[in-house]
Amino acid sequence: xxxVGMIGGGQLARMTQQAAIGLGVxxxxxxxxxxxxxxxxxxxxxxxDHGSLDDLSAFAKGCDAVTxxxxxxxxxxxxxxxxxxxxxxxxxxxxxxxxNKLIMRERLSAAGVPSPRFSxxxxxxxxxxxxxxxxxxxxxxxxxxxxxxxxxxVFHSVDEARDVIDGAVARGVELLAEEHVxxxxxxxxxxARSPYGQGAAYPIVETVQRDGICHEVIAPAPGLDEEVAARxxxxxxxxxxxxxxxxxxxxxxxxxxxxxxxxxxxxxxxNSGHWTIEGSRTSQFEQHLRAVLDLPLGSTTPTAPYTxxxxxLGGADPAVYDRYxxxxxxxxxxxxxxxxxxxxPGRKIGHVTVLGDDLDDLLAxxxxxxxxxxxxxx
Numbered sequence: 383x384x385x386v387g388m389i390g391g392g393q394l395a396r397m398t399q400q401a402a403i404g405l406g407v408x409x410x411x412x413x414x415x416x417x418x419x420x421x422x423x424x425x426x427x428x429x430x431d432h433g434s435l436d437d438l439s440a441f442a443k444g445c446d447a448v449t450x451x452x453x454x455x456x457x458x459x460x461x462x463x464x465x466x467x468x469x470x471x472x473x474x475x476x477x478x479x480x481x482n483k484l485i486m487r488e489r490l491s492a493a494g495v496p497s498p499r500f501s502x503x504x505x506x507x508x509x510x511x512x513x514x515x516x517x518x519x520x521x522x523x524x525x526x527x528x529x530x531x532x533x534x535x536v537f538h539s540v541d542e543a544r545d546v547i548d549g550a551v552a553r554g555v556e557l558l559a560e561e562h563v564x565x566x567x568x569x570x571x572x573x574a575r576s577p578y579g580q581g582a583a584y585p586i587v588e589t590v591q592r593d594g595i596c597h598e599v600i601a602p603a604p605g606l607d608e609e610v611a612a613r614x615x616x617x618x619x620x621x622x623x624x625x626x627x628x629x630x631x632x633x634x635x636x637x638x639x640x641x642x643x644x645x646x647x648x649x650x651x652x653n654s655g656h657w658t659i660e661g662s663r664t665s666q667f668e669q670h671l672r673a674v675l676d677l678p679l680g681s682t683t684p685t686a687p688y689t690x691x692x693x694x695l696g697g698a699d700p701a702v703y704d705r706y707x708x709x710x711x712x713x714x715x716x717x718x719x720x721x722x723x724x725x726x727p728g729r730k731i732g733h734v735t736v737l738g739d740d741l742d743d744l745l746a747x748x749x750x751x752x753x754x755x756x757x758x759x760x
Contacts, residue, residue, distance in 0.1 A: 384675055385410055387442055389432050390451025391418030393721035393730070394651045394667075397659070398451075399424045401667035407675070411451075412441045420451070422722040435459045442468045447674045449629055450650050453481045454527070471577070471628040471674040472649045479625050480649045484525040484558045490644060493624055495617065497644045498636075503557040506547050510540045516561040522546065525556035534594060536562065563643060565636035569603055570654035571618035572632050572666060574673045581622065582669065582679040583615040584662060589634070589654050595730070598748070599691040601657045601684065604741055606637075614642050621647070630655070630670045653693070653730075658682075660717050660735050661689030686737035690744040692752035694732040700725035702732075705758055709734075709751045716751045 383406050388395045391413025399420065402409040412428050413421040421427045430437030432455045439462075442448050447469045460474035479486040487500045501512045503522065513520050522543055524533035537543040550557050568591055572584040585602035602611070618633040621644070625631075632652035634645040655666035664672075664680025672679050694702075702725060709716060713736075720732035734751040736744045753760075 383407060384446040385426075385444055386671060386674060387412065387445035387448040388420075388451050389438070389441070389448065389455055391415065391420040391427070392451050393419045393723070395420035395451040396423045396721060397656075397719070398651065398667045398670065400659075401665055401671055405668065405671055407671055409671075410441070410445060412437070419721045419723050433459075435462055438463060439466070442466075447471050449670065449674045450477070453477060453649070457481065469674075473626065473628070476626045476628070477649055480647045482525050482556075483523055483646075484556060486647055487558065487560075489625070490621070493621075495621065495644055496641060498563050499561045501559050503547060503559050504551065506540050506544050509537070509543055509547065509559055512559045513540075519562045521560040521562050523558050523560060524550065525558055532594070563636050563638060563645075565638050565643075567603075567637050568645070569606070569614065569635040569637050569642070570599075570632055570652070571614050571635060572630065572652060572655045572658075573615065573618045573622055574630050574666075574669045574679055575619070575622040575627050576673045576679060577628050577676045579623075580679050581619045582682050583619055584655065584658060584666070584682045585684060586611045586614050587654055587657065595693070595695070595728075596653045597693055597695075598745070599654050599657050600741070600745075601661055601689045601691075604688075610637075610642065617642065617644070629673045630666055656719070656733050657689040657691040657735055659719070661685055661691075661737055687739040688741050688744055689735060689737045690741070690748040691733055691735045692748040693730050694720075694734060694752045694755045696725040696727050696729040696731050697756040698727060699758060702755055705755050708759075709754055712754075713747050713751060716747060718751070718755070 385408045387410045389412045395411050396419045399409050410426040411420045411424045412430050428441050457474045460470050464470050490497050503509050519536050519538045522535045568589045570587050570589050574582045587599050587601040588603035590598040622631045632648040636643045651666045658665045663683045717735045723731050736747045
């Protein structure tokens, strides 16, 4: 049976292990710590540094395919693995567009993909010139390394941004400015593509973000016009093909009065797809394994009219397990997933999922469970 190597020991690798068991696939995980989320759950764990080519090369020996729990592996190292005959999926040329926001914007813009206006920023004057075209406020982003709201700022003047720009320049951090988009809501398209070229698309979902962190996902996005949904799915599949993505591609989008705009890309299982564990015939984790092994892709048909996923964030009290009894007794239909991570305030430590046909009821149940697991009774 095949061996898939996943670089990164986070919760995405942990949940991929569950899918690998059902497929009979061995999942080998490269983790930087024996105490990381996936390292606590996977049988084949190698401790190493994803920034070390020696560690990556040793890890990849014997793997039928290598994939990623995060986007932080240096592109040159991935190319070196590929040159040595390792099937990296996605490959370095594709993954670069999820690693570097400026390269992603330039490539999508050249392809005519609807996206926010953007410009590189190397000094405060660049930001001022961009704001003259778009108006304030302006979104400033680090091209590399940002996630969950980190490396993203909203500024209303050059003076507000000056310290951030000067500090980034001093550290050699590449920046870009994007227009501040007045959107109705945020959506996400999740698609898969295999080396053979087969594609599969999940229903478009609505994501609810607060302070740069995803709090809720509603599948499918309520009230979304069927033609708009189909165009969004088609757009995500087209991006996957253009960039040569193998595996999952999550496309975060803005729904605006004038249409859909592409915000971010991720080439791995994604928070916006956790609902698929219970809510789809094929979970995103199984689908990713199928894709990277070039197996036929699975059905993306939902198992219920609506699925709501709510992230569980760490609170002040780390005794989460003590609160299981209430959540499970109060609502036996709630599915609880925990990531084996140390509880810290604001940290994603798990998620809950509920399925059914009454969306208001599902939202209330998911929110109650997530809030109770975080803080207990109020």
